[in-house]
Amino acid sequence: MPNDSARGPGTPGGPRVGRDERDGQRLVRRSPVLFTAPIVLLVVLALVLVWEVVRSNVTGELATQWPWRLRLMDMNPLGSLIAVAVAAVLTRTQYALAVRPALGWRSDWGPGAFASEEETWQVGILNGGRQQAVVEAVDYRITLADGTVSDWLTHAGVLEFLTGARFAKDVDFSLPRCGAGFPLIPSGAYDTVAAGEFTDRFVHEVEELAMRVRVLDGAGDCHERVMNLLKGAR
Numbered sequence: 001m002p003n004d005s006a007r008g009p010g011t012p013g014g015p016r017v018g019r020d021e022r023d024g025q026r027l028v029r030r031s032p033v034l035f036t037a038p039i040v041l042l043v044v045l046a047l048v049l050v051w052e053v054v055r056s057n058v059t060g061e062l063a064t065q066w067p068w069r070l071r072l073m074d075m076n077p078l079g080s081l082i083a084v085a086v087a088a089v090l091t092r093t094q095y096a097l098a099v100r101p102a103l104g105w106r107s108d109w110g111p112g113a114f115a116s117e118e119e120t121w122q123v124g125i126l127n128g129g130r131q132q133a134v135v136e137a138v139d140y141r142i143t144l145a146d147g148t149v150s151d152w153l154t155h156a157g158v159l160e161f162l163t164g165a166r167f168a169k170d171v172d173f174s175l176p177r178c179g180a181g182f183p184l185i186p187s188g189a190y191d192t193v194a195a196g197e198f199t200d201r202f203v204h205e206v207e208e209l210a211m212r213v214r215v216l217d218g219a220g221d222c223h224e225r226v227m228n229l230l231k232g233a234r
Contacts, residue, residue, distance in 0.1 A: 023226075103128075113174065121197070128187055131218045138213055178213075
C-alpha cells in the first residue's frame with residue numbers, strides 16, 4: 001500500500017490532494033461469451049416456460065386455435081434445461097469471483113537507480129488476486145503543479161508530454177512501459193512490477209501522475225484501477 005507519510009528531502013509540510021481520488025478497482029466489462037450467453041439462454045428458457053404454463057391453462061375450443069396449439073417443449077426436459085442454465089450462471093459467477101484480480105501498488109522513497117546522489121520515489125504495481133491477469137491497456141494522465149492537465153495518454157504520449165514540460169527521461173523520472181499482453185502474476189509475497197521512479201524535483205512540480213490499468217482475468221472480464229503514482233510522496 002502507498003506510504004502516505006513518506007516525505008522526500010526538502011518536502012514542504014503536508015501532502016497535497018490530487019485531482020483523481022478514485023481509489024478502488026472497478027469492473028468495466030463482462031465477457032460477452034462466458035457471461036452474456038448463459039444469461040441469454042436462461043432468459044429464453046424462462047420465456048418458453050412461461051409460454052408453456054400459460055398455454056397449458058388454456059382450455060376449451062380456444063386451445064385448438066392458433067397460437068395456443070404451438071407447443072415449444074415438453075415440461076420435463078424444459079425444467080431440466082432451466083436447472084442446467086441456472087447452475088451454469090451460478091458457477092460462472094463463483095468462478096469470476098475466484099479469479100478476480102486485486103490490482104494495487106506500493107511506493108516509497110529509496111536509493112535512486114539513475115539519481116545516485118538523492119533518493120527517488122519508487123512505485124511498483126501488483127496483482128494480489130489468486131490468478132494471473134493480462135494487461136489490456138495502460139494510460140496516463142498528468143496534472144502539473146501550475147494546473148495544466150493532460151488527456152489520457154499512451155506511454156509514448158506521456159513521454160512526449162513530460163519532455164515538453166522540461167523533464168528528462170532517466171534524469172528526472174523513469175517510466176517503464178507495461179503494454180498490452182503483459183502478465184500480472186499473483187503476488188503472494190507482494191512483489192511488484194516497476195511502474196515508475198521519480199526525483200524530488202519531479203514530485204514537487206507534478207501534482208498528480210495517474211496510471212489507469214485495465215486487465216483481463218481468467219473469466220474474460222475486464223477490470224480497471226486508476227492509481228496516483230505520486231500519492232504519499234509529498
